[in-house]
Amino acid sequence: MRVLISILLIALFSVFAEQHWAWWSIAFIAFLLPLLLNLKPAAAFLAGFGGIGLFWAVTAVVKDNANEHILSQKMAVLFHLPNYFLFIVVTVLIGALVGGLSGLTGSYIRRMF
């Protein structure tokens, strides 16, 4: 339950963060929340991974649908990927990994003391 709420909160705060700061501000959200909520390492990773992954996935899919894959198809070719869907997957994975690692870091730092 705490993980699920954390995922939603991270996603929500990240939306706000990216409106104002550079893309890597998401790392601070995914880092701070598990630290403050004192999540266990596995839960923290999951919260960051899921939170940022969710946010980036929803954003990318919404934009891609509105764009009818015009851009994603071209970017897929640029990245030597077979189709646009995999380009979305790569996008989401990058964000999710940044979130997961940040969450884990937050949890470990809390556990330092």
Added chain:
Amino acid sequence: MRILRAIILLIITAGFIYVLDNPAGSLPAIGRLLDPVNGCWANAEPVDANFTFDLQLNELHHPVKVWFDDRMIAHVHAADDHDLYYTEGYIHAYFRLWQMDMETRAAAGRVSEVVGGKALKFDRTQRRKGMVYGAENSLQAIEADDRTKEMMDAYTAGVNTYIATLRYRSMPLEYKLMDFEPENWTNLKSALLLKYMADDLTGYTEDIPLTFLRDMLPKGEFDMLFPERLKDSRPVIPAGTAFEAPSLGIPTAPNDSIWWHFKAGSIAGTLHRETEGKGSNNWVLSGAKTKSGAPILCNDPHLGLNLPSLWYEVQLQTPDMNVYGISLPGAPGIVIGFNDSIAWGFTNNYRDVKDFYAIKAIRPGSGDPVAYWYDNKQVPFKVKIEKIAVKDGDTVIDKVNYTVQGPVIYDENFPGPGDIKTPMALCWMAHRGTNELLCLYLLNRAHSYTEFMDAIMHFECPGQNMAYADKAGNIAIWGQGQFINKWKEQGRYIMNGATSTTAWGDLIPMRENPHVLNPAQGFVCSANQTVTDSTYPYWYNGYFYEFRAWRINHVLDSMRAATVEEMFALQNDTYSILAANTLPVMLKYLPADISDAGKAYADELKGWDYRLTPESKAATMYQVWWSYLYAGFWGKRFKNVPESLWPSPELTMEMLQSYLANDTAKTGLQHVADNVKSSYNETVDSLNKLKKAPGLEWYKVKNTTVAHLTKLSAFSYDDLKIGGWENTVNAAKSNHGPSWRMVVQMSKQTEAYGVYPGGQSGNPGSKYYASFLQYWVEGKYYKLLFFPNDTRQDAKQIKYTWTLHP
């Protein structure tokens, strides 16, 4: 332990983010790029994006309306010139900023700054050519005229207003991929863009290779194989047109040693000419030859096929002007188009306005030369220090010496073609301070032939064949540009730069340029062929092509009651004059003892209609065979000389024809029958290979590609199903071809059609990025929406509206 664990993970995470936020080599910053909010996904323009909005732009004098039709053509209505060009700048930047930036960087030799050392040679060449020097001279001329100064200032302000709104999120995708940012626009950048066009259209030169060939061949043979003009040319100004007596005396060649020579035994293995010829077609039919009784003007300028397209289609209105056509993103005004009274179109004129001078440098001891001999005096070089910034590298300093003639483009530090180390100074019309923008300003507003002439007297470089039609029924063509009154052969070869006797002389008054108004034949036509017959009093040379002009003249000669549809067909015509005149000879000498595969190909060729249509296999067979045959004729004689320096295909064709007529070897071609046979054997081998991949269809072998300026294939379109070649009217080569096709019928209600291989948006993520491409490939046209000059328009024809408030 826990502390160590946390710190290690912190470092890993921070490192991961650092890597994602920083470009590595040619790879962009992946995290920043993929971020769905600000990265590339921000450039995924919704297909139903609403472009209607209100905007406050403080620098405007009055409100401005911009109407977009369903093809996203912008129709601008402004109250004065300032507001018009300010808005045009804003629109160009809004849709095409990155391209404007790159093209002006390319002109100025500043590409290394954003792509790294791989562009260094290109940048050095641009600096040594004197591109910035020429642009600065022109900028002075532009700013010295109140009209063009206001035009340019307003345009630049409009571009900068848009640039100021940009954040990383809203930047064109290419900036994100290449990891740099736009800088402020300046009037100089627009001047650079105009010089970029001048370089594209007059930069081609044969002075160096012709010097080599002249030195290599006996005079008789050289004169026969490399004639100044082909005797059967159908010139731009119809043969027999009377020219006025020249106001200047025709100079005679000086007696001193005026030429520079290659050292005996030099090898020309690295000499090269460009292979992608630059061509264009325009023609105008008088009302006597059209069905409607109104003149029809057609134009298709051939340029490099790129995305974002070189052109941006637009209509511009102020209370005293209403003009429609194609504009160059990066410069104000309309280049080719029509207004409510006249229509005009350009093709490249190709008279030689770029000459080389061999410089006798003087060096103090062992260092770089500091001066040169000129009329037996020592004259110090003017030195321009060129600093070339290189991305991820040290700034490179190049020293360019200037003589009285111009910049020394080649020397020991930067050898020229054929490894020429003798310093070569460049004298080029594009270096001069000319104001072509004033021509466009006046042309856009011209209502009569007199006003058209007044306008084009300001178009000095690049020289263009300017076709004209008006609603009064007049048609005309001018071989326009600023030219020098030269002595015979001046500037055809590398000249001795140590004497003032070889220097460029007087300017030919532009009113004396070759032209014709309402010729008896009822039409005018240019397709980069020789400008005049030999009765034109002033001497000139140039790089002329004849095939397309032959074809167009031939079709128009017999045309009666022409319609716009017939004009579409002619612009898309793929009939090969070369094939029609050479294939019968080739087939005649084809021996009987050939393989079965060879017989099958020959049978297909016998039934061919000489059209290079996309799916034609015979077209491929002929093109391959011709290239082997051509190599057979000239390859041995011109060993070590690249193919593009061989006698022209036009001349080779005429030799083959006369060979056939006389059936003798006296016509200059040796062993025709042997060459036909051996080239056919090579052809059959090649065709057998091509058959497996990519297939024998002409479009597959030719592979016409419209490439993004970065050459990234992801943003390019290849394998386009289009016919033609450089020698057919539809001159679609591999990466070069018709950059805009336009047909304008000057009836009471102007009827205009057009298409270009691209789209109005420069954003690869927009549905308007290449939206016209398929129509272009298929030879279809859009009817151009020419709004009346009014503050209100028919709402049914408008999809989006910008309302701009001061």
